[in-house]
Amino acid sequence: MEELKILSPTAILGYGFPMDSWEEGMRREPDVIAVDAGSTDPGPYYLGAGISFTDREAVKRDLTIMIPAALKNGIPVIIGTAGGCGAAPHLQWNKEIIEEIAREQKLSFSLAVIPSDIKKSTITESLQKGSITPLYPAPELTQADIDDAVHVVAQMGVEPIVKALTEGAQVILTGRAYDPVVFAALAFYKGYDKGLAMHLGKILECAAIAATPGSGSDCMFGYIGKDYFRVEPLNPIRKCTTLSVAAHTLYEKTNPYVLPGPGGILDLSETTFTQETDSIVRVAGSRFNPTHPYNVKLEGVKKVGCRTVSFAAVADPVMISQIDEITKAVKARVKDNFTGLGDYFLDFKVYGRNTIGKTGVMGIFGDTSNHAAPESQPLELAIIIDAVAPIQETANTICSFARSTLLHYGYPGRISTAGNLAFPFSPSDIKMGDVYEFCMYHVMEVTDPCELFPATIIKFDGGDIK
Amino acid sequence: MRYHLKDLADVIRSKNSGPYELTFDIMFKTEDIYKRVCTADVINKTSFASLYKISTDDIMEVIHFHPAKAIKVTIVRPVSSGDLRETDVYGAQQHAPLMNFSFDMEL
Numbered sequence: 001m002e003e004l005k006i007l008s009p010t011a012i013l014g015y016g017f018p019m020d021s022w023e024e025g026m027r028r029e030p031d032v033i034a035v036d037a038g039s040t041d042p043g044p045y046y047l048g049a050g051i052s053f054t055d056r057e058a059v060k061r062d063l064t065i066m067i068p069a070a071l072k073n074g075i076p077v078i079i080g081t082a083g084g085c086g087a088a089p090h091l092q093w094n095k096e097i098i099e100e101i102a103r104e105q106k107l108s109f110s111l112a113v114i115p116s117d118i119k120k121s122t123i124t125e126s127l128q129k130g131s132i133t134p135l136y137p138a139p140e141l142t143q144a145d146i147d148d149a150v151h152v153v154a155q156m157g158v159e160p161i162v163k164a165l166t167e168g169a170q171v172i173l174t175g176r177a178y179d180p181v182v183f184a185a186l187a188f189y190k191g192y193d194k195g196l197a198m199h200l201g202k203i204l205e206c207a208a209i210a211a212t213p214g215s216g217s218d219c220m221f222g223y224i225g226k227d228y229f230r231v232e233p234l235n236p237i238r239k240c241t242t243l244s245v246a247a248h249t250l251y252e253k254t255n256p257y258v259l260p261g262p263g264g265i266l267d268l269s270e271t272t273f274t275q276e277t278d279s280i281v282r283v284a285g286s287r288f289n290p291t292h293p294y295n296v297k298l299e300g301v302k303k304v305g306c307r308t309v310s311f312a313a314v315a316d317p318v319m320i321s322q323i324d325e326i327t328k329a330v331k332a333r334v335k336d337n338f339t340g341l342g343d344y345f346l347d348f349k350v351y352g353r354n355t356i357g358k359t360g361v362m363g364i365f366g367d368t369s370n371h372a373a374p375e376s377q378p379l380e381l382a383i384i385i386d387a388v389a390p391i392q393e394t395a396n397t398i399c400s401f402a403r404s405t406l407l408h409y410g411y412p413g414r415i416s417t418a419g420n421l422a423f424p425f426s427p428s429d430i431k432m433g434d435v436y437e438f439c440m441y442h443v444m445e446v447t448d449p450c451e452l453f454p455a456t457i458i459k460f461d462g463g464d465i466k
Numbered sequence: 467m468r469y470h471l472k473d474l475a476d477v478i479r480s481k482n483s484g485p486y487e488l489t490f491d492i493m494f495k496t497e498d499i500y501k502r503v504c505t506a507d508v509i510n511k512t513s514f515a516s517l518y519k520i521s522t523d524d525i526m527e528v529i530h531f532h533p534a535k536a537i538k539v540t541i542v543r544p545v546s547s548g549d550l551r552e553t554d555v556y557g558a559q560q561h562a563p564l565m566n567f568s569f570d571m572e573l
Binding site for chain 1: 529
């Protein structure tokens with residue numbers, strides 16, 4: 001079985017790559033160029049708002065290099081999770097970038113666009129049939145979550161991409177896709193071992209992050225054979241070592257031996273890592289165990305309100321010594337003044353304490369103040385006043401009132417009577433707009449892995465859509 | 467003898483594993499250290515829960531991953547990523563208590 005060769009230019013479309021690495025990759029005559037564009041890491045906002053966390057010009061730069069080169073070599077380009085989240089507006093955004101490149105370069109090719117948006121009626125039906133399960137620790141799904149959801153996408157597996165390849169698509173742009181599948185699809189299509197193809201995809205999806213020194217904006221090259229695969233960085237300053245490649249399987253995963261995805265579980269319990277040259281690692285023994293029924297993961301977010309924040313700092317030692325009592329008193333004052341204003345959320349994020357926990361970096365854990373630094377009291381504190389309310393105007397009101405109250409609050413022993421806060425900016429308050437939270441992170445059973453992901457084929461002729 | 471985890475590891479990091487989990491990776495400097503820490507069982511559900519002041523029920527996995535000389539701990543995220551109470555959307559700065567973690571271990 002001849003080796004199949006896969007070029008991964010960058011960890012996220014738009015993160016860029018050096019031209020020298022790219023040319024090294026093209027010299028190795030890849031059979032496919034694939035790139036992942038997505039992540040849930042930047043939080044729920046981007047899926048909710050329908051915008052990308054990557055920059056348009058940066059995405060266009062990467063694709064302007066990738067697409068013409070692939071067409072010239074007669075190999076496919078596969079882009080996963082368009083626009084970072086893969087919902088309809090993200091897909092449209094990336095499609096327009098591709099159309100622009102096609103026009104500018106007068107390109108002729110066939111583009112498959114595979115959406116991943118899931119209709120609410122489909123989810124409700126599945127919920128009623130009992131074919132939706134929460135991914136622990138996500139809570140049980142309720143009809144209210146479905147009703148409240150702004151965008152819901154499902155992570156596609158390899159099958160819709162393989163289908164587009166069989167239909168002759170030269171560029172494939174997908175909605176939300178399980179990160180490794182854009183790299184694994186051609187290998188699945190050509191009959192390579194699924195476990196190896198998926199594991200290789202798992203490494204290539206982060207490009208050179210699995211090398212040492214790692215980088216999210218440099219290329220990685222993969223070779224898959226009958227019973228092994230190999231990974232090679234394309235920049236001479238980087239090496240793949242058995243440690244760097246094995247360590248990557250830990251990254252952002254619950255358990256490095258068991259990696260569930262659409263339609264199956266990747267089992268790495270028997271995987272071996274061998275140093276082939278000083279920069280190439282050979283991997284074998286990874287297995288793909290199909291699951292029945294076929295499951296896809298749903299991701300959905302709901303809008304919870306609008307946010308206004310204010311950034312301020314404190315240097316007064318008397319105030320610093322009482323900061324918790326003062327913020328508590330200000331919260332009470334705000335509540336007392338705006339009882340009729342309805343629901344709102346007000347928080348003071350206080351940074352710079354000598355304890356880890358409470359409201360700083362580790363505020364999500366609550367009070368973990370056993371991790372105290374030895375010094376007695378910090379010299380400065382930063383405070384972010386965070387107000388969220390159903391409408392922007394209410395958030396503005398709460399933030400503004402909390403800020404002015406804190407600024408002039410007369411705490412016991414106060415001697416700096418002109419003002420309690422140092423504001424670095426004017427205006428001091430920033431309207432941040434809509435706030436979203438995840439409301440769906442569940443698996444849904446499907447009978448056909450392609451049923452939720454119907455592709456549209458667009459043909460370009462000299463840059464124009466035929 | 468008393469050891470600090472940060473002196474024994476090359477990598478100590480935290481990150482989201484999806485919006486509802488936090489995962490911590492500790493990669494040890496040598497295979498020998500890795501094996502000794504595993505044998506001494508100093509990083510387990512009980513010690514991790516007490517370090518982070520969470521319930522052992524919220525610790526999903528403590529895994530010894532030999533190929534990377536690593537111990538991995540995955541926990542239920544106290545709030546889902548981007549929740550109103552969020553302080554670290556990526557979960558990338560939740561590792562500090564581990565760096566300061568110290569324990570007794572026989573040679």
